[in-house]
Amino acid sequence: MFLVGVFLVGTIFFYLVGPSLVPLISPLWKTENAITRTIGGGFELLRSKQALVEENAILRERLISMELEISTISSAKEQEETLFRALGRTESSGGVLASVLVRPPQSLYDFLLVDAGSEDGVSLGAKVYMPEGPELGVVSEVFSNQARIKLGTSSGEKTGAVLERHGVPVVLEGVGAGNFRIRVPRETEVVVGDRILSATIEGNLLAIVGDITLQPTDSFKEVLAKSPWSIFSNRFVLIRP
Numbered sequence: 001m002f003l004v005g006v007f008l009v010g011t012i013f014f015y016l017v018g019p020s021l022v023p024l025i026s027p028l029w030k031t032e033n034a035i036t037r038t039i040g041g042g043f044e045l046l047r048s049k050q051a052l053v054e055e056n057a058i059l060r061e062r063l064i065s066m067e068l069e070i071s072t073i074s075s076a077k078e079q080e081e082t083l084f085r086a087l088g089r090t091e092s093s094g095g096v097l098a099s100v101l102v103r104p105p106q107s108l109y110d111f112l113l114v115d116a117g118s119e120d121g122v123s124l125g126a127k128v129y130m131p132e133g134p135e136l137g138v139v140s141e142v143f144s145n146q147a148r149i150k151l152g153t154s155s156g157e158k159t160g161a162v163l164e165r166h167g168v169p170v171v172l173e174g175v176g177a178g179n180f181r182i183r184v185p186r187e188t189e190v191v192v193g194d195r196i197l198s199a200t201i202e203g204n205l206l207a208i209v210g211d212i213t214l215q216p217t218d219s220f221k222e223v224l225a226k227s228p229w230s231i232f233s234n235r236f237v238l239i240r241p
Contacts, residue, residue: 152172
């Protein structure tokens, strides 16, 4: 009842004096509307500025990405040009740089045919490496302008090596398709990603551990390791005496 009474009194009061208050209140309404429009416009301006900031950030990220891509392309081009210059067969490169003519799967059993031979200083039994360093295999046949390379991953090929983690001597057995197999005692610590190096003083990278198999009753672990390069796509090799 109290609320109803308040409502009735307010209605009667506005009816009696409302018309005289309208001229006084109107400027306040106009001021309020103007303030509201100003504030609304300010918020709209802030939203527009924020949108521009976000758009600029996106454009900067795209620009950085494009710069990195251009840098990568330029670097790859420079490396390629360096390799082609090295194809002059100069001894300053520390060996003979040869281009791969035939590779698996065109050739079977993990063999390569390259475009350098005896006339370029290639000899039978010479070690073969990636230009970046990892050891690949040996020269198994030499012709005047070509040579045949037997990769360490060739089926049945055995290579003395060392597990880098603890310096454990192992024998890498080629199983084909760029893969090796080794067997180590079950207590020997070895994990996926471990590096396997050559047994020579240089300690060249030969393989990287890819998988480990151990049965509960086995006294040895069987480790599958992969060559650090793809025998299906490499374009150059370095042949050293």
